[in-house]
Structures are given as C-alpha cells and as structure tokens.
Amino acid sequence: MTTFASILIAGISTGAIYALISLGFTLAFNSSGMLNLLQGGFVVLGGLLTYDGVNSWHLPLVVAIVVATLLTTAIAAVFHLLVLRPNARRLSPQNMLLVLLGGLILLQGGGQQIWGDFAYSMRPFGDLEDFTVGSVTIPAQVVWIVGLGIVVCAALTLFLSRTNTGRALRAIAQNPAGARAVGLRVSALAMLSFAATGLLGALAGAFLLPYLSVSMDDAATYSLIGIIGISLGGFGSYFGAVVGGVVLGIIEALATGYLSSLYGESLELVALIIILVLRPEGLLRGASRVRSDTGEPVGTVHYVEHAPRLLGRAVFAVLVVAGAILPLLGFGDELRDINLVGITALALIGMDILMGYLGMVSLGQSAFMAVGGYMAALTVLHLGIPTLLGLLIGVGSAVVVAYVFSVVTVRLAPYYMATVSLALVLLAQDLGGELNITGGTAGLLDIPSLSVAGFSFDTDFRFYYLIWALVAIFGFGSFWVLRGRTGRIMKAISFDPIAAASLGVDVRRYRHYALLYAAALAGLAGALYAFYINFLAPSEVGLSESFTLIVACVLGGAGTLLGPMIGGAFFTYLPAISQGFQQWTTVVEGVLVIAVLSLAPSGLLGSALNGIARLRRMAPQRKKGEVRVRVPA
Amino acid sequence: MSGCRLEARQISKSFGGVKAVDNVSLAAEEGSITGIVGPNGAGKTTLLNLLTGVYAADHGELIVGGTTVARGAWQPHKIARLGVARTFQSARVFPNLNVFDNVLVGAESGPGRTVRRRQAGLAAEVTALLTALGLAERAQAPATALPAGSQKVVELARVLLARPRVLLLDEPASGLAETETARLADTLVAVRGMGITVVIVDHNLRLVMGICDQVVVMDAGRVIAAGDPATVQADPAVRAAYLGASE
Numbered sequence: 071m072t073t074f075a076s077i078l079i080a081g082i083s084t085g086a087i088y089a090l091i092s093l094g095f096t097l098a099f100n101s102s103g104m105l106n107l108l109q110g111g112f113v114v115l116g117g118l119l120t121y122d123g124v125n126s127w128h129l130p131l132v133v134a135i136v137v138a139t140l141l142t143t144a145i146a147a148v149f150h151l152l153v154l155r156p157n158a159r160r161l162s163p164q165n166m167l168l169v170l171l172g173g174l175i176l177l178q179g180g181g182q183q184i185w186g187d188f189a190y191s192m193r194p195f196g197d198l199e200d201f202t203v204g205s206v207t208i209p210a211q212v213v214w215i216v217g218l219g220i221v222v223c224a225a226l227t228l229f230l231s232r233t234n235t236g237r238a239l240r241a242i243a244q245n246p247a248g249a250r251a252v253g254l255r256v257s258a259l260a261m262l263s264f265a266a267t268g269l270l271g272a273l274a275g276a277f278l279l280p281y282l283s284v285s286m287d288d289a290a291t292y293s294l295i296g297i298i299g300i301s302l303g304g305f306g307s308y309f310g311a312v313v314g315g316v317v318l319g320i321i322e323a324l325a326t327g328y329l330s331s332l333y334g335e336s337l338e339l340v341a342l343i344i345i346l347v348l349r350p351e352g353l354l355r356g357a358s359r360v361r362s363d364t365g366e367p368v369g370t371v372h373y374v375e376h377a378p379r380l381l382g383r384a385v386f387a388v389l390v391v392a393g394a395i396l397p398l399l400g401f402g403d404e405l406r407d408i409n410l411v412g413i414t415a416l417a418l419i420g421m422d423i424l425m426g427y428l429g430m431v432s433l434g435q436s437a438f439m440a441v442g443g444y445m446a447a448l449t450v451l452h453l454g455i456p457t458l459l460g461l462l463i464g465v466g467s468a469v470v471v472a473y474v475f476s477v478v479t480v481r482l483a484p485y486y487m488a489t490v491s492l493a494l495v496l497l498a499q500d501l502g503g504e505l506n507i508t509g510g511t512a513g514l515l516d517i518p519s520l521s522v523a524g525f526s527f528d529t530d531f532r533f534y535y536l537i538w539a540l541v542a543i544f545g546f547g548s549f550w551v552l553r554g555r556t557g558r559i560m561k562a563i564s565f566d567p568i569a570a571a572s573l574g575v576d577v578r579r580y581r582h583y584a585l586l587y588a589a590a591l592a593g594l595a596g597a598l599y600a601f602y603i604n605f606l607a608p609s610e611v612g613l614s615e616s617f618t619l620i621v622a623c624v625l626g627g628a629g630t631l632l633g634p635m636i637g638g639a640f641f642t643y644l645p646a647i648s649q650g651f652q653q654w655t656t657v658v659e660g661v662l663v664i665a666v667l668s669l670a671p672s673g674l675l676g677s678a679l680n681g682i683a684r685l686r687r688m689a690p691q692r693k694k695g696e697v698r699v700r701v702p703a
Numbered sequence: 704m705s706g707c708r709l710e711a712r713q714i715s716k717s718f719g720g721v722k723a724v725d726n727v728s729l730a731a732e733e734g735s736i737t738g739i740v741g742p743n744g745a746g747k748t749t750l751l752n753l754l755t756g757v758y759a760a761d762h763g764e765l766i767v768g769g770t771t772v773a774r775g776a777w778q779p780h781k782i783a784r785l786g787v788a789r790t791f792q793s794a795r796v797f798p799n800l801n802v803f804d805n806v807l808v809g810a811e812s813g814p815g816r817t818v819r820r821r822q823a824g825l826a827a828e829v830t831a832l833l834t835a836l837g838l839a840e841r842a843q844a845p846a847t848a849l850p851a852g853s854q855k856v857v858e859l860a861r862v863l864l865a866r867p868r869v870l871l872l873d874e875p876a877s878g879l880a881e882t883e884t885a886r887l888a889d890t891l892v893a894v895r896g897m898g899i900t901v902v903i904v905d906h907n908l909r910l911v912m913g914i915c916d917q918v919v920v921m922d923a924g925r926v927i928a929a930g931d932p933a934t935v936q937a938d939p940a941v942r943a944a945y946l947g948a949s950e
Binding site (some may be wrong): 571 | 755756757778779780783784788789792795797798799800801804805807808809811812813818822846847861862865
C-alpha cells in the first residue's frame with residue numbers, strides 16, 4: 071500500500087509536468103494546426119537555463135526561473151517570426167513538420183554545445199525537506215510541481231474563457247478561415263500562442279529540474295511525451311491534454327515502479343499505439359470525429375522536372391565507370407568513409423521513396439537499421455550461423471517489424487505516422503541501450519565480417535565493390551520502377567491521397583509496400599554496417615541517424631533518388647574526415663533543413679533539374695529537319 | 704463506354720451531433736443527368752462524398768449497377784473501380800506532376816489486371832484527349848502552372864480517361880465564365896449521349912434546370928423534392944427553402 075501510494079505520488083507529479091507539456095502542444099496545435107516538436111526542447115532549455123541562472127550567474131531562484139522562462143519564450147517567438155510564420159501557408163503539413171523537426175535538431179545540437187549531454191539537477195525549491203504522511207514520503211518538489219500545474223491550468227482557463235485574446239484563440243482553433251474573415255490577426259495570435267508554448271515548456275523544465283534531472287538528450291523524448299499526452303486526451307482539447315498528461319505520468323510510474331524503467335517507456339509506446347488504433351480521437355472525445363479528412367491539401371508541393379534523358383544516361387555512365395575505377399586509384403583509409411557513404415545511400419533510397427515520393431514523414435529508418443543490424447549480429451554471434459544467413463535474418467526482421475508498424479500506422483494521418491515512428495526509434499534506442507544481450511550502450515564487439523562462400527569482405531577494398539554494387543542495383547532498380555507508373559502514382563498520393571483514391575488508387579497498399587521496401591533496405595544497411603565495422607552500438611543507429619537521413623533527403627532533393635545520396639555523402643563523409651564538423655553536425659543539420667525548406671524546397675538536385683529545364687525552355691526550339699539561317703542585321 | 708445505374712437507399716451520415724445527410728434516397732438512371740441543388744450546408748458535398756466512398760455511411764445502402772457496395776468496400780478506390788469517377792469542388796490536380804502525368808493517373812481506375820493491360824496504348828489516348836480538350840500544347844507543363852479554369856479541364860480529362868460508368872461532378876460551373884459554362888453544358892450532354900450516368904452538384908440553377916433529366920433538392924441534410932426540372936421548380940417547399948430565398 072505504501073509502495074502504491076509513493077508510486078501514485080510520483081505518477082501525479084510527472085503527470086503534472088506532462089500535462090504542462092501537453093498543454094503547450096495543444097496551444098500550438100489549436101492556433102496553427104501543427105505539432106510543435108520543439109516543445110521538448112523548450113522544456114529542457116527552461117530547465118538548463120534555470121540551472122545556469124542559479125549556479126553560474128548566481129541569481130536568486132525566482133529570478134533565475136523568470137529569466138529562463140523569458141529567454142525561452144523569446145526564442146520561441148523569434149523562431150515563429152523568422153521560420154514558421156513565413157512558411158505557414160507555403161509549405162505542406164509534412165514539410166512544416168520537417169521544419170519543426172529541424173528546429174528541434176538545431177535546439178538540441180546548439181544546447182549540446184553549451185551543456186553537453188550531461189544531466190543537471192538541483193536541490194528542491196526553498197531547500198524544503200521531504201514530507202512524511204503516515205508511512206508515505208512525499209518529495210518536497212512534488213508539492214511545487216503539482217502547485218504549478220494547478221496554477222497554470224487555472225490561469226489558462228481564465229485566459230481562454232475571460233479575455234478577448236483567449237476567445238480569439240479558441241475561435242481560430244474552430245475555424246481559421248472564419249476567424250481571419252472577421253478580422254482576427256491569425257498570424258499574430260499564432261505567434262503569441264507559440265511563444266506561450268515556450269513559456270509553458272520552460273516553466274515545466276524549471277520545476278522538473280530538482281525532481282528528475284534534465285539533460286539536452288531528453289528534448290526529443292519530452293516532445294514525444296507531449297504528443298502521446300494529446301493523443302491520449304484528444305487533439306485540440308485543453309482539458310484532454312491535462313487528463314492525457316496525468317494519465318500518462320501515472321501509467322509510466324506504475325510501469326516503472328512495478329516492472330522496470332525500461333518497461334515504463336515501452337508501455338508509453340504501447341499506450342500510444344493502442345490509442346491511435348482504437349480511438350484516434352482520444353479517450354475523452356466520445357463519438358465525435360473531427361471532419362477534416364476531406365480537407366483540401368494545403369501548401370505547395372515542389373515540382374521537380376524530369377532529367378533530360380541524354381544527360382541522365384551520361385551521368386549514369388560516368389558514375390558507373392568512375393565508381394568502378396575509384397579504388398584502383400590508390401585510396402587508403404578514405405575508402406572506408408566512402409564505404410560508409412554507400413551504407414547510408416542504401417538506407418536513403420528507402421527514405422526517399424517514403425518521404426520524397428509518398429510524402430510520408432517517417433523517423434523509423436534508423437530503427438529498422440537497428441533491427442537489421444542487431445538481429446544479424448546477434449544471430450551470428452550467438453547461434454554461430456553463417457554471416458550471409460545472419461544478413462538475411464536481419465533484413466527479414468526489419469521487414470517484420472515494418473509490417474507491424476505499417477499495419478498500425480498506414481491508416482493514420484501523416485502526423486500520427488511521424489509520431490509513432492518517433493516512438494519506435496526511441497524504443498529501439500532504449501532497448502539497444504538497456505538490454506543485456508545487445509551489450510548496452512557500450513555496444514556489440516567482435517562482429518565477424520560478411521563472408522559469402524568462403525570469400526570474406528573483410529577489407530575496405532573488397533567491401534567497396536560489395537556495397538556500391540548493392541547501391542547500384544537497388545538505386546537504379548528503384549529509379550527504373552519509379553520513373554514510370556509507380557512513381558507517378560506515389561507522387562499523386564503524396565500531395566492528395568483522396569483525389570488519388572477517387573481515381574482508383576489503393577493508397578494504403580502503396581504506403582504499405584513502400585514501408586516494407588524501405589525497411590528492407592534500412593535493415594540491409596544496418597546489417598552491412600555491423601558486418602563492416604565489426605561493431606554496433608545504439609548511438610550508431612539511433613534518432614540522430616534518422617535525422618541525418620531526413621536532412622540528407624531534404625538537402626539533396628527529395629523525390630529524386632540521386633539527390634538524397636548526394637546529401638548523404640555530405641553528411642557521412644564530412645563528419646568522418648573532420649572532427650570539427652562532426653561536433654557541429656547536428657547544428658548544421660538543423661540549420662540546413664530549415665534553410666532548404668524555406669528557400670529552395672526542391673533541394674540541390676531538384677533545383678538543378680528545374681534550372682536545366684528552364685534553360686531548355688528558354689533555348690529556341692528547333693523542329694526536326696528545320697534549318698536555321700542567320701539573318702544579318 | 705457505357706453507363707450504369709447508381710442508387711443510394713436511405714443513407715445517413717452524422718458528424719458529431721450534426722446529421723449532414725439524413726436518410727437520403729436517390730437513383731440516377733443509366734445515361735441520364737441528375738442535378739443536386741440546395742442552399743449552402745444542405746449536405747450536397749457530403750452526399751457526393753458518401754456516393755464516392757470518401758466517407759462510409761452510418762446507415763443505408765449504395766448500389767452501383769446492380770452491385771451492392773459492402774461495408775468493407777465503402778472506400779474511395781474500391782468504388783472508383785466499380786466505375787464511379789468524380790471531380791472536386793475546386794480542381795484538385797496534382798501539383799507535383801505535369802499535365803500529361805496528371806491525366807495518366809486517371810487510368811488507375813479498374814482492377815489491377817485491366818490497368819496493366821491498358822498501359823501500352825495510354826500515351827496516345829492521353830494525347831488524343833488533351834488535343835480534344837485543347838490542352839495538348841501544355842502537356843509537359845506543371846499542372847498548377849495552368850489557370851484555374853484549365854485545371855478543371857485537366858481534372859475532367861483525368862476522369863474521362865478512367866472511362867467511368869458514373870460521373871459525379873462537384874460544382875463544375877463554379878468560377879466559369881458564361882461561355883465556358885455553355886461549353887460545359889454541351890460536354891455534359893455529349894457525355895450523357897455516350898450512355899454515361901452523370902450526377903452534378905451545382906449552384907448554377909440555369910445550368911442544372913437546363914440539362915438535367917432529374918433534379919434533387921436538398922435542405923438540412925434531407926431531400927425535400929425530386930423530379931423533373933419543371934415539377935421541382937413548381938414545388939412550394941422548394942420555393943420556400945431555396946429558390947424563394949435566393950431570388
């Protein structure tokens with residue numbers, strides 16, 4: 071009973087924090103219809119700034135909290151003003167989600183430059199001692215946290231129901247077009263509420279600091295928690311956000327208390343999946359379904375011209391010849407980095423099919439790499455099976471996981487799919503780091519090299535031909551398939567699935583098989599990585615790897631297959647050869663994804679192809695058999 | 704091309720507490736034009752979304768040419784493969800495809816085997832269609848580079864390539880000039896001449912009354928009158944609910 075009471079108290083206090091995070095999500099969702107992935111970053115930022123305020127700048131606690139909150143709010147406002155507002159009506163929801171993801175990467179990467187990956191903590195506010203009621207101990211900070219939760223809920227309720235600004239915000243959530251028509255300044259209000267999410271997040275982080283520790287590493291996790299919270303409570307409902315957050319906190323505490331912390335996070339994922347499948351409208355919303363599924367697509371999708379056939383063939387020929395003779399030119403260690411580019415390229419083919427062709431935002435690629443890599447390495451190490459068989463088992467396992475993932479998410483809106491894939495990646499990362507069999511965060515060592523029929527791919531030189539042959543086969547094979555009908559239908563689905571379905575296209579089937587194919591390629595990449603480096607750790611195939619794949623796609627030009635590989639080369643080769651670049655990779659990734667989507671959404675190769683097409687159109691057309699005569703002026 | 708009968712029996716659809724379509728029955732005969740009219744919010748577009756599977760109905764039956772649509776088959780692509788094609792209120796072309804490829808997507812309507820068999824001769828078919836509709840010159844342009852009226856034509860070419868048995872048009876005349884509307888009327892009459900069943904939702908009463916064999920008037924989710932244009936126009940309930948109020 072005592073245990074249960076302490077667990078319940080722990081659940082309610084983390085629940086109060088989760089409720090604040092979910093409230094932040096709801097505010098942003100209601101004012102601009104977006105999932106504010108930065109929210110977790112705001113939480114961590116608020117906590118760490120408070121820590122610095124007290125410990126480095128020697129401010130009184132209250133002042134430190136105020137300063138941290140104001141700074142975070144200001145950062146949120148500036149991000150909205152400079153990045154979100156100009157793109158709000160220009161980008162598709164998927165690309166907007168990517169911009170927000172870029173913001174999260176940037177915040178996390180920048181924060182890591184300042185605070186590193188360390189976890190920070192401090193004494194409870196006011197240096198209070200823990201209370202004891204009967205035989206139950208209540209940590210002092212819990213009182214502060216629950217108090218903050220109640221105050222914020224009361225203030226927000228009053229604000230939304232009693233003030234004109236609050237009523238305007240509710241009006242925008244109901245009907246943005248109508249709100250605009252009656253003269254509400256929608257974008258200003260959206261900025262206000264986005265800044266408010268920064269405020270809520272920072273407060274949550276500051277109050278969390280003495281209770282749990284706060285680390286820059288947790289930013290994405292807190293964002294995920296907010297998304298799970300509003301999924302539980304129902305998108306758009308403030309009351310639901312609070313209930314969802316508290317319920318989530320209690321679930322987590324019960325699982326952690328009675329099972330283990332590992333199950334705490336796994337159970338959150340399972341809760342999310344069950345909710346999304348059974349009640350996509352949340353626990354509280356009753357039978358009312360939001361009528362949004364026929365809505366017309368918003369935002370522009372970038373148009374990429376076909377490459378001129380002759381040019382395409384020339385590039386193909388050059389690549390094949392150059393690729394074949396490259397290692398003969400006497401590369402040393404650099405061949406290894408080129409091989410890593412090849413492994414990334416394999417995973418990127420799948421990523422681009424999902425993102426560039428089908429418009430699905432999936433963070434799952436690195437999770438499938440992890441499944442492929444670990445299953446291949448573990449079966450070979452523990453069962454002693456041949457490496458080729460291990461490779462196939464790795465790929466097969468990735469496909470099986472993707473199958474389950476697809477069945478769960480394929481009928482959900484793109485937002486939910488991105489969410490579930492984020493959960494999947496974090497789960498894979500946690501499992502890899504905490505299970506004994508995977509070697510924990512230290513990783514698996516002494517994985518043998520791949521050998522086929524006695525021939526071992528154990529040198530950079532041998533592996534080079536293996537990996538690049540595979541890239542060529544899958545790259546050009548995919549290109550060949552996507553050039554025609556399949557690619558056309560996928561691009562139609564990516565912008566307007568309803569219009570495509572009304573023409574007889576089985577949207578789910580395309581999404582399903584694309585996911586399986588992408589997962590197979592990712593699993594293959596993961597398994598090859600393990601066999602090539604002879605080592606595998608969760609950090610190699612974690613969330614940051616998925617970020618890199620997404621940024622590579624966006625930078626190179628999503629939907630062009632070759633473009634993402636160029637982007638992938640940039641992000642695999644540069645960090646490999648330069649320590650300085652490696653340190654700043656995350657920041658560069660964040661900046662690039664935002665900049666490319668804002669300025670040239672077609673990416674490097676897409677913009678180049680469009681430029682070539684424009685030049686060709688400008689050039690005078692010559693018909694067959696026509697002779698041009700220069701007439702002297 | 705030939706058409707088929709489209710029938711809805713007592714279909715209903717609610718959103719939250721609102722009955723958007725309430726117990727509506729409707730039969731569009733093979734080779735006829737049926738017009739659906741009614742004030743804003745009458746449930747016309749929801750009805751069209753039900754007939755094309757964007758929503759599955761809460762209650763009621765949908766019968767396409769003798770085939771009753773099963774619960775699990777009440778999905779857009781499955782209904783499309785029964786030969787029901789539609790256009791949207793504002794043209795929904797695919798902005799990431801050029802005009803030619805936009806029209807090509809129309810060939811997806813049918814069981815997989817038929818679709819694959821059709822692929823060979825498709826390019827010629829699309830070119831012919833675009834030429835007939837006056838868009839051959841712009842075939843390689845991004846679809847959204849065309850003016851809004853031409854985008855509607857692209858959408859029409861797309862559904863025509865699907866060789867529909869039933870064609871549903873959501874406000875085809877909105878945003879069109881007088882002469883363009885006249886051309887649209889001629890096109891629709893020609894489509895009916897091919898035996899295709901046509902259902903249009905439109906606010907342009909002159910167009911609807913001019914070409915339809917049957918007019919269905921909706922208000923607040925219900926059918927308040929149905930019959931040939933002259934009868935409907937004389938109906939006092941219709942005058943009260945719609946015509947009287949707007950003119």
